[in-house]
Amino acid sequence: MGLTLAEKIFLxxxxxxxxxxxxxxxxxxxxxxxxxxxxxxxxxYKITGKRVFNSKKIAFVCDHFTPAKDKNSANNVAFLRDxxxxxxxxxxxxINHCGIEHVFLAxxxxxxxxxxxxxxxxxxxxxxxxxxxxxxxxxxxLAGVMATGTCWFKVPKTLKFIYKGKLSKWVSAxxxxxxxxxxxxxxxxxxxVMEFSGPVIKALNMEGRFTICxxxxxxxxxxxxxxxxxxxxxxxxRLAGLNPQVLNNRKLKSDPDASYEEIYEWDISxxxxxxxxxxxxxxxxPVSKLSSVKLDQxxxxxxxxxxxxxxxxxxKILKGRRVKSNLRVxxxxxxxxxYKQALKEGLIKIFxxxxxxxxxxxxxxxLGGHMGILxxxxxxxxxxxxxxxxxxxxxxxxxxxxxPAVASASAIKGRITHxxxxxx
Amino acid sequence: xxxxxxxxxxxxxxxxxxxxxAKYLDSQDEKFLGSKCMENxxxxxxxxxxxxxxxxxxxxxxxxxxxxHAPLAIKGCGVSLVVAKSFARIFYRxxxxxxxxLLECKEVGxxxxxxxxxxxxxxxxxxxxxxxxxxxxxxxxxxxxxxIDRGGLIAWLRRNLKKRRNx
Numbered sequence: 001m002g003l004t005l006a007e008k009i010f011l012x013x014x015x016x017x018x019x020x021x022x023x024x025x026x027x028x029x030x031x032x033x034x035x036x037x038x039x040x041x042x043x044x045y046k047i048t049g050k051r052v053f054n055s056k057k058i059a060f061v062c063d064h065f066t067p068a069k070d071k072n073s074a075n076n077v078a079f080l081r082d083x084x085x086x087x088x089x090x091x092x093x094x095i096n097h098c099g100i101e102h103v104f105l106a107x108x109x110x111x112x113x114x115x116x117x118x119x120x121x122x123x124x125x126x127x128x129x130x131x132x133x134x135x136x137x138x139x140x141x142l143a144g145v146m147a148t149g150t151c152w153f154k155v156p157k158t159l160k161f162i163y164k165g166k167l168s169k170w171v172s173a174x175x176x177x178x179x180x181x182x183x184x185x186x187x188x189x190x191x192x193v194m195e196f197s198g199p200v201i202k203a204l205n206m207e208g209r210f211t212i213c214x215x216x217x218x219x220x221x222x223x224x225x226x227x228x229x230x231x232x233x234x235x236x237x238r239l240a241g242l243n244p245q246v247l248n249n250r251k252l253k254s255d256p257d258a259s260y261e262e263i264y265e266w267d268i269s270x271x272x273x274x275x276x277x278x279x280x281x282x283x284x285x286p287v288s289k290l291s292s293v294k295l296d297q298x299x300x301x302x303x304x305x306x307x308x309x310x311x312x313x314x315x316k317i318l319k320g321r322r323v324k325s326n327l328r329v330x331x332x333x334x335x336x337x338x339y340k341q342a343l344k345e346g347l348i349k350i351f352x353x354x355x356x357x358x359x360x361x362x363x364x365x366x367l368g369g370h371m372g373i374l375x376x377x378x379x380x381x382x383x384x385x386x387x388x389x390x391x392x393x394x395x396x397x398x399x400x401x402x403x404p405a406v407a408s409a410s411a412i413k414g415r416i417t418h419x420x421x422x423x424x
Numbered sequence: 425x426x427x428x429x430x431x432x433x434x435x436x437x438x439x440x441x442x443x444x445x446a447k448y449l450d451s452q453d454e455k456f457l458g459s460k461c462m463e464n465x466x467x468x469x470x471x472x473x474x475x476x477x478x479x480x481x482x483x484x485x486x487x488x489x490x491x492x493h494a495p496l497a498i499k500g501c502g503v504s505l506v507v508a509k510s511f512a513r514i515f516y517r518x519x520x521x522x523x524x525x526l527l528e529c530k531e532v533g534x535x536x537x538x539x540x541x542x543x544x545x546x547x548x549x550x551x552x553x554x555x556x557x558x559x560x561x562x563x564x565x566x567x568x569x570x571x572i573d574r575g576g577l578i579a580w581l582r583r584n585l586k587k588r589r590n591x
Contacts, residue, residue: 022567035449039492042452046578048585065450072450122490122514138492138518140577147581152567186437187484191513220487220512280437367446367489386488388441390464 002255004158006193006225009133009252013116024152028115030145031059031091033101034066036120036138038076041083043143052087053149059091059110060084061101064363066094069370099335099361102126102303106210107337109240113228113250118145123303123385124223125216129209130236131228131250133193136217156222157261158193158254159184163200165269170419172313173208174305174383174403176200177215178274182284183264189221192261195254196226200268206235207307214304215385218281227253275381275416276401279389287406290416297380298323298411299392301332301359302366305383305404308338308345314408315347317423323355324414330372332359356411368392374399381416383407425545427504427525429476432469433537436482440515443486443494457493458500475502478543480535482508486515495519505543507532507550507561520568523576529561 003011003019011017013025032040037060044052052058060080068074077094084092091110098104102123111117113131118124120142127134137151145151163176181188194216201209209226216224226232228251236242272286300306300314311333323329331351333339339361342348348358365372366384374380374393380400382392387399400416409419442465444457451457462469479498485508486494495518498506505525509532519526525545535541540553548561564572574580 021565035446036490036492039452043578047581064446070450076450120490122488124490136490136514138490138514138521140492140521141517144577144581148585154565186487187510187512190484190510220484222513368441369446386439386441388439388488390445391441395464 001259002257004193004195004254004258004260005131005227005252006133006158006195007155009114009116010153010155012114019155022152022154024150025116027057027118027145027149027151029057029110029117030119030142031061031101031105032120032139032142033060033064034062034073034076034080035064036142037080039139040120040142040146041079043140044146047143047147052089052146055087055089056091058089058146059093059105060089061093061098061104062095063098063100063361064367065369066362067360095360096336099338100303100306100363102214103307103334103338106130107239107335109236109242112236112242112246113232114252118142118151122217123214125221126210126214126303128213128216128223128225129206131226131232131252133223133225135223154191156192158195159189160195160197160260160263162198162263162265163268164198164265165200165267167200167268168270168272170405171271171273172403172405173204173211175271175274176268177212178276178281178284178401179268179271181215181219181282182274184219186218186280186282187220189216189219192221194219194221194224196224201226202229205309206231207309210307211304215281218385273403273406273418275406276387278387278398278400281385281387281401287402287416287418291418293400293416294379295327295381295410295414295416296378297328297330297372297374298407299330299332299365299372299380299382299384300404300407301330301334302363302384303334304385306332306334306338308341310383310404311338311342311347312345314404315350317405317408317419318354318356318411319350321354321412321422323411327411327414328372329356329411330359330365331356332364333361335361365392381407381410427476427478427543427545429478429504429541430474431478431480431535431537431539431541432473433535434479434481437484437487438481439488440486440491440494441488444491444497449491449493452493454496454500457497458502461497461501470501473501473503476504477502478541479503479506480532481506482532483510485511487512490514492518492522495522495524499524505545520571521577527561529559531559534559
């Protein structure tokens with residue numbers, strides 16, 4: 001019996017070199033943020049507090065409540081900075097040096113195909129787009145990894161998703177993953193790995209692949225993964241500047257006779273842009289069914305959709321147009337490098353001239369932290385990943401999730417809008 | 425160990441934003457987090473809970489973010505145990521790691537809000553006081569039971585590291 005890519009990665013990282021129900025795995029890289037990090041450090045001190053397993057394989061990225069929204073948030077960042085100095089951890093990243101963790105760490109080459117990575121953030125699954133096995137954990141688990149370099153796992157079953165057909169105009173990776181969560185539900189992949197494949201995935205650029213893997217957690221998955229190919233390696237060589245030799249022999253695939261718990265095969269030709277309605281990511285409808293929903297705020301950004309190609313799509317639609325009066329439109333480039341690139345390409349100018357405001361890179365409003373909180377009864381359409389009750393602010397506010405194309409078209413009309421209504 | 429407390433019933437897909445809103449995540453204080461537990465969906469929950477009470481929920485309890493503040497908040501408001509049809513995986517790990525007892529039970533439907541329960545944790549048996557029926561819950565894999573018996577991951581790791589040093 002063959003193995004899935006996820007099983008192969010577990011095998012490579014298991015000191016016993018065999019797969020049992022539970023495995024202890026060696027971890028290649030681990031990280032936390034300004035929300036999960038302080039608790040991680042406190043728990044780390046309770047374990048030994050003497051030494052970390054490898055200071056170069058640990059990173060702290062401050063992105064949630066940064067630039068610090070209040071004094072507690074500032075203290076938390078300072079706490080992580082002091083800890084990093086004390087344990088000689090070089091990879092401590094504050095605001096102007098990072099951006100959103102899952103975008104930043106990928107663009108800087110911290111994660112390679114076939115790596116086993118854990119992060120104290122549920123969207124760690126994003127790195128599956130690089131062909132890594134990247135698993136979200138809590139603070140105590142991460143503290144354990146920092147102390148020992150290992151973590152226990154239950155070896156999960158894999159679900160395979162094969163996407164065939166041709167994406168319609170204005171339909172993107174975000175629509176594919178929203179459609180997928182609609183089909184299987186918010187616990188449809190509980191404890192399991194989602195392997196995304198098929199010609200549609202092959203044809204996606206890396207940024208689209210990140211978007212898909214990013215939301216695997218929204219179906220309850222342990223992680224999402226895509227087999228690494230030439231595109232993956234080129235991305236890491238070009239953007240992250242990784243030495244091609246480091247990437248040798250990293251194009252591993254699932255075996256043809258691998259055992260999957262379930263295989264879903266969908267022809268997505270003719271799929272409309274999708275929108276997840278309050279208050280679950282699985283509550284998905286085609287965009288044309290929602291054209292009466294009026295908006296108070298639009299957010300374009302996050303670890304799901306704050307990359308340069310997302311901003312390009314939004315700018316293409318907004319160019320030469322004005323966003324609806326009385327609508328707040330917030331654009332958040334996910335990292336300083338993306339911000340810089342957007343400036344270079346003139347995208348920032350387009351956003352500002354059309355009436356959007358640019359936020360510094362941060363998770364900010366996605367989790368109701370800061371930089372765009374909703375008041376009572378307010379409605380937002382966001383390119384983020386969760387729309388739970390109160391997620392973006394007041395418990396009686398409403399969040400719709402969609403792609404950057406739908407978000408920018410909706411910004412022009414002030415209501416949920418199919419991009420074809422405003423652009424060709 | 426026997427846990428006695430009143431049941432507080434919740435539905436399916438109770439997520440970590442429900443359990444503790446993100447705006448409070450700049451704190452790691454169990455008591456403070458506890459005072460805000462379930463605020464968005466059940467205002468005053470923390471005031472109504474008595475020490476030892478039990479949360480009963482449907483499927484996928486704890487879905488969403490990896491915030492360990494969620495099980496900390498539940499513990500901090502005095503809840504002694506969560507029983508659900510199923511748990512989201514990061515929440516499940518986090519709870520075991522910090523020593524918040526969980527039980528997975530398919531028959532939670534027969535428990536009513538405010539029922540008084542007696543739970544034998546080691547046997548995984550849930551008794552509704554005043555009714556004869558006993559509900560059974562899923563057994564933990566041996567590997568996990570070991571961490572649970574130690575009271576969480578920290579104690580378990582400390583012991584392992586000590587064993588390794590003495591070897």
